[in-house]
Amino acid sequence: MYRYDEFDHAFVAERVAQFRDQVERRLSGELAEDAFKPLRLMNGVYLQLHAYMLRIAIPYGTLNSKQMRMLAHVARTYDRGYGHFTTRQNLQFNWPKLSDMPAVLHDLSTVEMHAIQTSGNCIRNVTADHFAGAAADEVADPRPYAEILRQWSSVHPEFSLLPRKFKIAVTGAERDRAAIQVHDIGLHLKKNDKGEIGFAVYVGGGQGRTPMIAKLIRDFLPEEDLLSYTTAVMRVYNLHGRRDNKYKARIKILVHETGAEELARQVEVEFAQLKDSELKLPDADVQAITRYFALPDMPERPEGWESLARWKKADEDFARWVQQNVQPHKNPDYGMVTISLKPIGGIPGDATDAQMEIVADIAEEFAFDEIRVSHEQNLILPHVALADLESVFRRLQGTGLETANAGLITDIIACPGLDYCALANARSIPLAQEISSRFGSAERQAEIGELKIKISGCINACGHHHVGHIGLLGVEKKGAELYQITLGGSGDEHTSIGEIVGRGFDPDKVTDAIETIVNTYLGLRLDPSEIFLAAYRRVGPQPFKDALYGSAAEAA
């Protein structure tokens, strides 16, 4: 993985010192809140319902065991012993004191971590496929390009005060595991007929109150033009993006109002000016960055094939975990392991300091010291020998990290919701816990198959409800919580925005409604291989409306 150079170290150290001074001046009263607020936000410090919240960047979701142990240390020393992994591959602490914040950021800087650009109207943490560099179906590793974008966008003077925040995601496989079509810019790494690396460029996707699927504005952008073309997009957005209305300020609105074709034309005009400028990526630089992300030296471990089959036969729990949480690696002797942060009835994305330490230990011993955070709020060990899977599983057992539910109905995404968030209108976590408990039996989950439930506690959609196969949006109606259900959303290479199925449900009726939807699906699917999303796309909403509201239900 990428290692800081002298510039990176000096830059982060300077920012920590600068913020330490700002916090001291704030606490002494020298700085007023109005002046301080934008400064703290630039360093990832929010004020939530109960306390300050610190959002720490995990660039493209990649970290090592040393960094994970530091997160555990921060959780233990400055927080309440846990952290929350987010849908943007970041980590949030819910209870740090403002007076401790400089110490936290200093500690993080010793392991090359920070909270810069995790808030504000700037280019946020660049996200990527959590299986990057390991997936068998990958054309190229997206992380070197995400790193190039990170370096380019960090405190970029031209793009630090955009009309609104800006999110970029990169995927390196046809199977989109980074939800690129619901990002401001989505980059799909691909090869052209000549075998050259480039990008399909999608612009103007997003969720929130106005969900939009990004438009393809360039089918193949040569690798060397990554920064010049991205700069061109940013310039068009910075110039024409709306600043008069916060709710219409994202690039998705500009794309929608301008039209993708016209916007692409404007980008091409800018790009023509920039194409051969200093922004052109030198091949040597790309190669240098790419070397940081080279596969570890992975010895042949063919013995895993035989022993894996034997272990699976002997232990049903292990077999289920392998079946659900281990994916094929590009090296056939290895697998990619998902460590579920969705224990049955638990809080999606939360991990205690002890759990973080366990993951760090396992990563160091069995996974070449690499850990990823997925946007689905799980942790990934991208390189584990099949021969070591049994040992890894044994280490996870009894820690709350061994749940075999990746991609199943209990692998629920949920934002912090009204239990923490100052913007939320309704709770997300207790609802996720109730649904998880209702469907928690392994047999029932297996029968239902792949089904992604995503829950947001407000229209900002941090819980990605728009792209949930079943999405739940909490709203406040007459002072009480109410949940809208959407069906048919998807955040993959066939992205779709879920459709509202009908009137909302009271909190105590939602899980029953989910059960009705699931039972309806089980009754109409062609066979067990037809997953919920495929069945919904085949039959549409009506059978579900009928089941939820009666056969006389009208289209919502």
Next chain:
Amino acid sequence: MVDKVLTANRLTDGISVWLDANGQWSTSLQGALVARHPEAVAALEAIGKRAYAENKVVDVNVIDVQETEGVLWPLRLRERIRAEGPTMEYAPGYPIADPKFIDA
């Protein structure tokens, strides 16, 4: 008129606080000073502005409450959760919000 109390978050640690009858910022809603007429509300607002200007607290708000049998109960769910903390078990050693208070 709906009863009101003054709430904010403490500057140093961000913890939710309420103004009590002694003029102190308390971490308990139940000791909060209740304003029952417009002049008292205006006084609360003035105190809030001063505390904000003096850098003691941030995010200062006057909120609606109902007092029943000596228990102060915010009308908005958001404020009940602020008063009681998260409504699910989230960390060992930290109490869970009372469901009766939250959902009543």
